[in-house]
Amino acid sequence: MSHVFSSQSQLDKIALILSRYIRLPVSTDVIPGAFLEAVLAHVRDAERLKTYDYVDIVDRSRRVGWSIKSTLAGTPVTWKRAKIPNQLDLITGSRLSPAGAQQLGNALLEFCNAHARTSLATYGLQEIGYARLIVGKDGTVRYFERKLCDTNKPNIFNPDDFTWRWSVPKRTTKKEQLQSLHGIHKATQHKWWAWHGLGENQLHFSGEKAWWPPTGAPHMTAFRLPLPSEKISFDCLVEMLESI
Numbered sequence: 001m002s003h004v005f006s007s008q009s010q011l012d013k014i015a016l017i018l019s020r021y022i023r024l025p026v027s028t029d030v031i032p033g034a035f036l037e038a039v040l041a042h043v044r045d046a047e048r049l050k051t052y053d054y055v056d057i058v059d060r061s062r063r064v065g066w067s068i069k070s071t072l073a074g075t076p077v078t079w080k081r082a083k084i085p086n087q088l089d090l091i092t093g094s095r096l097s098p099a100g101a102q103q104l105g106n107a108l109l110e111f112c113n114a115h116a117r118t119s120l121a122t123y124g125l126q127e128i129g130y131a132r133l134i135v136g137k138d139g140t141v142r143y144f145e146r147k148l149c150d151t152n153k154p155n156i157f158n159p160d161d162f163t164w165r166w167s168v169p170k171r172t173t174k175k176e177q178l179q180s181l182h183g184i185h186k187a188t189q190h191k192w193w194a195w196h197g198l199g200e201n202q203l204h205f206s207g208e209k210a211w212w213p214p215t216g217a218p219h220m221t222a223f224r225l226p227l228p229s230e231k232i233s234f235d236c237l238v239e240m241l242e243s244i
Contacts, residue, residue, distance in 0.1 A: 003062040004129030004147045010043050011221040014143060017043075018133070019223045022141075025234040029135055029225060033070040036133050040066065052080070054119040055128055063126040065119055067148070069208075070133035082111050082195060082203040091197060094181065095166070105164030105183050108195055108203065113155040116148065126151050130211065135225070144213050144220035161186055162193070185210075 006014065017039050021027055037056050041048040046059040046066075055065030069077055084090065084107050093100035116128055127150035134142045149156050162183045170177045183193030185207055192207025213220055 002127060002129075002147055003059065003064040004066070004127055005145050005219045006044065011143070011219075013043050014039055015221040015223050018141065018143070019226075023226050023230060023232050025232055025237055030072060031070050031133055031135065031141075033068055033133075036070045036131070037068050040068065040131055053122065054115045055123065055125070058123045058125065060123065063124060064129065065123055065125045065127075066129045066131045066145075067116075068131045071135070073134050073136045076194075076204045076206050077208045079112055079203040079205045080115070081201040082108055082197070083201045084108065084111050087197065094164070098163075098165075101164040101166065101181070102159075104181060105162060105193075106159040108181075108183070108193065109157045109159050109162065112157055112203075116156055117154045120149070120151060120154055132208075132211070134212065139225040140222055141225060142212075142215070142220060142222045144217070146211055146213075146219070164193075167194075183207075 018031060018036070021035065021039075022029070022031060033056075037048050040046065041057045044057075044059055046057045048057045049055065054067055056068045058065040071077060086107075090100075090104040090107055094104040095101075119125065119128060128148050130146040130148050132144055132146070136142065162185060164181055164183050166179045167182055169179055178196065178198040181193075181195040181197060182191050183195075184190070185192045188210075190207065190210075192205065192210075194204040194206065196202045196204075215222060
Protein backbone atom coordinates (compact mmCIF):
# COMPACT_ATOMS: atom_id res chain seq x y z
CA MET A 1 0.00 0.00 0.00
CA SER A 2 1.38 3.42 -0.97
CA HIS A 3 1.78 5.98 1.79
CA VAL A 4 1.84 8.81 -0.75
CA PHE A 5 -1.92 9.29 -0.74
CA SER A 6 -3.86 11.08 1.97
CA SER A 7 -7.07 9.56 3.30
CA GLN A 8 -10.36 11.25 2.49
CA SER A 9 -10.49 12.81 5.94
CA GLN A 10 -6.97 14.17 5.45
CA LEU A 11 -7.91 15.58 2.03
CA ASP A 12 -10.94 17.23 3.61
CA LYS A 13 -8.74 18.77 6.30
CA ILE A 14 -6.27 20.08 3.72
CA ALA A 15 -9.12 21.67 1.75
CA LEU A 16 -10.62 23.19 4.90
CA ILE A 17 -7.36 24.81 6.00
CA LEU A 18 -6.59 26.16 2.52
CA SER A 19 -10.12 27.46 1.92
CA ARG A 20 -10.06 29.32 5.23
CA TYR A 21 -6.58 30.69 4.60
CA ILE A 22 -7.65 32.37 1.35
CA ARG A 23 -10.47 34.13 3.18
CA LEU A 24 -7.86 36.17 5.07
CA PRO A 25 -7.49 39.78 3.89
CA VAL A 26 -3.71 39.33 3.57
CA SER A 27 -4.03 36.37 1.20
CA THR A 28 -4.12 36.44 -2.59
CA ASP A 29 -5.40 34.01 -5.23
CA VAL A 30 -1.91 32.50 -5.36
CA ILE A 31 -1.51 30.19 -2.37
CA PRO A 32 2.23 30.11 -1.56
CA GLY A 33 3.99 26.78 -1.99
CA ALA A 34 5.60 27.25 1.42
CA PHE A 35 2.16 27.46 3.02
CA LEU A 36 1.00 24.32 1.20
CA GLU A 37 4.14 22.54 2.43
CA ALA A 38 3.32 23.55 6.01
CA VAL A 39 -0.31 22.42 5.67
CA LEU A 40 0.56 19.00 4.24
CA ALA A 41 3.30 18.51 6.84
CA HIS A 42 0.77 19.35 9.57
CA VAL A 43 -1.97 17.07 8.25
CA ARG A 44 0.36 14.14 7.49
CA ASP A 45 2.48 14.58 10.63
CA ALA A 46 5.54 14.98 8.42
CA GLU A 47 8.71 17.07 8.48
CA ARG A 48 9.17 20.16 6.35
CA LEU A 49 12.76 20.22 5.06
CA LYS A 50 13.29 23.81 3.82
CA THR A 51 16.09 22.64 1.51
CA TYR A 52 16.68 22.52 -2.25
CA ASP A 53 16.23 18.75 -2.37
CA TYR A 54 13.59 17.31 -4.67
CA VAL A 55 11.30 16.41 -1.79
CA ASP A 56 9.94 19.29 0.26
CA ILE A 57 8.52 17.27 3.17
CA VAL A 58 9.18 13.75 4.43
CA ASP A 59 7.53 11.24 6.73
CA ARG A 60 10.56 9.31 7.90
CA SER A 61 8.54 6.70 9.80
CA ARG A 62 6.60 5.73 6.66
CA ARG A 63 9.61 6.39 4.41
CA VAL A 64 7.72 8.67 2.03
CA GLY A 65 8.39 12.18 0.75
CA TRP A 66 6.54 14.69 -1.37
CA SER A 67 7.53 17.30 -3.94
CA ILE A 68 5.07 20.20 -3.68
CA LYS A 69 3.98 22.81 -6.21
CA SER A 70 1.35 25.54 -6.04
CA THR A 71 0.64 27.92 -8.94
CA LEU A 72 -2.04 29.52 -11.04
CA ALA A 73 -3.23 27.18 -13.79
CA GLY A 74 -1.42 29.12 -16.53
CA THR A 75 1.92 29.47 -14.73
CA PRO A 76 4.67 27.10 -15.95
CA VAL A 77 6.21 24.85 -13.32
CA THR A 78 9.95 25.24 -12.87
CA TRP A 79 11.78 22.01 -12.01
CA LYS A 80 14.77 24.03 -10.83
CA ARG A 81 17.88 25.67 -12.29
CA ALA A 82 19.48 22.85 -14.24
CA LYS A 83 23.21 23.34 -14.64
CA ILE A 84 24.59 20.03 -15.87
CA PRO A 85 28.15 18.63 -16.15
CA ASN A 86 29.94 19.41 -19.45
CA GLN A 87 27.18 21.88 -20.22
CA LEU A 88 29.10 23.99 -22.73
CA ASP A 89 30.37 20.96 -24.67
CA LEU A 90 26.88 19.42 -24.75
CA ILE A 91 25.35 22.68 -25.98
CA THR A 92 27.94 22.88 -28.75
CA GLY A 93 27.26 19.28 -29.79
CA SER A 94 23.50 19.83 -29.67
CA ARG A 95 23.78 22.44 -32.41
CA LEU A 96 25.70 20.13 -34.74
CA SER A 97 23.26 17.22 -35.05
CA PRO A 98 19.94 15.78 -33.83
CA ALA A 99 21.96 13.14 -31.97
CA GLY A 100 23.78 15.90 -30.12
CA ALA A 101 20.50 17.56 -29.18
CA GLN A 102 19.23 14.20 -27.92
CA GLN A 103 22.37 13.72 -25.84
CA LEU A 104 21.85 17.11 -24.19
CA GLY A 105 18.17 16.39 -23.57
CA ASN A 106 19.00 13.00 -22.09
CA ALA A 107 21.45 14.70 -19.72
CA LEU A 108 18.68 17.06 -18.57
CA LEU A 109 16.33 14.15 -17.87
CA GLU A 110 19.11 12.36 -15.99
CA PHE A 111 19.50 15.56 -13.96
CA CYS A 112 15.79 15.36 -13.04
CA ASN A 113 15.90 11.64 -12.28
CA ALA A 114 19.07 12.02 -10.22
CA HIS A 115 17.46 14.87 -8.28
CA ALA A 116 14.70 12.49 -7.15
CA ARG A 117 17.01 9.49 -6.61
CA THR A 118 19.20 11.59 -4.33
CA SER A 119 16.20 12.36 -2.14
CA LEU A 120 15.29 8.67 -1.99
CA ALA A 121 18.79 7.86 -0.76
CA THR A 122 19.38 10.89 1.48
CA TYR A 123 16.21 10.44 3.52
CA GLY A 124 15.91 6.68 3.32
CA LEU A 125 12.63 6.86 1.43
CA GLN A 126 10.78 4.05 -0.29
CA GLU A 127 8.62 6.32 -2.45
CA ILE A 128 8.12 9.90 -3.56
CA GLY A 129 4.80 11.56 -4.27
CA TYR A 130 3.71 14.80 -5.89
CA ALA A 131 1.37 17.19 -4.08
CA ARG A 132 -0.06 19.86 -6.36
CA LEU A 133 -2.35 22.87 -5.90
CA ILE A 134 -3.79 24.57 -8.99
CA VAL A 135 -5.82 27.79 -8.95
CA GLY A 136 -7.93 27.91 -12.10
CA LYS A 137 -9.08 30.95 -14.05
CA ASP A 138 -12.68 30.08 -13.15
CA GLY A 139 -11.91 30.33 -9.43
CA THR A 140 -11.75 26.58 -8.84
CA VAL A 141 -8.91 25.42 -6.61
CA ARG A 142 -7.81 21.81 -7.10
CA TYR A 143 -5.43 19.81 -4.96
CA PHE A 144 -4.24 16.35 -5.92
CA GLU A 145 -1.59 13.78 -5.01
CA ARG A 146 0.28 11.48 -7.38
CA LYS A 147 2.96 8.83 -6.93
CA LEU A 148 6.10 9.56 -8.94
CA CYS A 149 8.71 6.93 -8.16
CA ASP A 150 9.93 4.41 -5.62
CA THR A 151 13.02 2.36 -4.88
CA ASN A 152 11.95 -0.31 -7.40
CA LYS A 153 11.41 2.27 -10.17
CA PRO A 154 13.49 5.27 -9.08
CA ASN A 155 13.45 7.17 -12.39
CA ILE A 156 10.53 9.49 -13.12
CA PHE A 157 11.28 10.02 -16.82
CA ASN A 158 12.35 7.75 -19.68
CA PRO A 159 14.66 9.48 -22.20
CA ASP A 160 13.21 7.34 -25.00
CA ASP A 161 9.90 9.20 -24.59
CA PHE A 162 11.31 12.52 -25.83
CA THR A 163 13.01 14.22 -28.74
CA TRP A 164 14.86 17.51 -28.39
CA ARG A 165 15.42 20.59 -30.54
CA TRP A 166 16.34 24.23 -30.11
CA SER A 167 13.60 26.80 -30.44
CA VAL A 168 13.51 29.32 -33.29
CA PRO A 169 15.07 32.65 -32.17
CA LYS A 170 12.50 35.36 -31.40
CA ARG A 171 13.06 39.07 -31.66
CA THR A 172 11.06 41.50 -29.54
CA THR A 173 10.93 45.27 -29.95
CA LYS A 174 13.85 45.64 -27.56
CA LYS A 175 16.13 42.64 -28.02
CA GLU A 176 16.43 39.14 -29.41
CA GLN A 177 15.31 36.46 -26.99
CA LEU A 178 17.70 33.61 -26.26
CA GLN A 179 16.80 30.21 -27.65
CA SER A 180 15.67 27.41 -25.35
CA LEU A 181 15.99 23.67 -25.78
CA HIS A 182 12.57 22.04 -26.15
CA GLY A 183 11.77 18.48 -25.14
CA ILE A 184 8.91 17.06 -27.23
CA HIS A 185 6.87 14.18 -25.85
CA LYS A 186 6.82 11.61 -28.66
CA ALA A 187 3.42 10.09 -27.88
CA THR A 188 1.55 13.41 -27.95
CA GLN A 189 3.94 15.66 -29.89
CA HIS A 190 3.44 18.25 -27.16
CA LYS A 191 6.25 20.33 -25.71
CA TRP A 192 6.97 19.08 -22.19
CA TRP A 193 10.28 20.83 -21.48
CA ALA A 194 11.97 24.15 -22.09
CA TRP A 195 15.54 24.54 -20.84
CA HIS A 196 16.99 28.05 -20.84
CA GLY A 197 20.58 26.90 -20.80
CA LEU A 198 21.88 29.94 -22.65
CA GLY A 199 20.65 32.15 -19.82
CA GLU A 200 19.86 31.30 -16.21
CA ASN A 201 19.44 27.51 -16.69
CA GLN A 202 15.76 27.48 -15.71
CA LEU A 203 14.12 24.16 -16.62
CA HIS A 204 10.39 24.63 -17.22
CA PHE A 205 8.17 21.55 -17.10
CA SER A 206 5.00 22.33 -19.06
CA GLY A 207 4.31 18.60 -19.50
CA GLU A 208 3.34 18.58 -15.84
CA LYS A 209 -0.20 19.35 -17.03
CA ALA A 210 -0.40 15.76 -18.29
CA TRP A 211 -0.30 14.75 -14.63
CA TRP A 212 -3.45 16.71 -13.78
CA PRO A 213 -6.36 14.35 -13.07
CA PRO A 214 -9.94 15.11 -14.14
CA THR A 215 -12.31 16.60 -11.60
CA GLY A 216 -13.65 13.91 -9.31
CA ALA A 217 -10.68 11.58 -9.73
CA PRO A 218 -9.30 9.73 -6.69
CA HIS A 219 -6.71 11.38 -4.45
CA MET A 220 -7.91 14.91 -5.11
CA THR A 221 -10.16 17.58 -3.66
CA ALA A 222 -11.51 20.87 -4.96
CA PHE A 223 -13.10 24.07 -3.68
CA ARG A 224 -13.74 27.60 -4.92
CA LEU A 225 -12.06 30.91 -4.22
CA PRO A 226 -14.17 33.02 -1.87
CA LEU A 227 -16.33 35.86 -3.13
CA PRO A 228 -15.28 39.36 -1.97
CA SER A 229 -18.19 39.30 0.49
CA GLU A 230 -16.85 36.06 1.98
CA LYS A 231 -13.40 37.44 2.77
CA ILE A 232 -12.61 38.24 6.40
CA SER A 233 -12.23 41.98 6.94
CA PHE A 234 -8.91 43.37 8.11
CA ASP A 235 -10.53 44.76 11.26
CA CYS A 236 -11.91 41.32 12.05
CA LEU A 237 -8.48 39.77 11.55
CA VAL A 238 -6.90 42.32 13.91
CA GLU A 239 -9.55 41.58 16.53
CA MET A 240 -8.83 37.85 16.21
CA LEU A 241 -5.09 38.43 16.63
CA GLU A 242 -5.57 40.71 19.62
CA SER A 243 -7.72 38.08 21.34
CA ILE A 244 -5.09 35.33 21.11
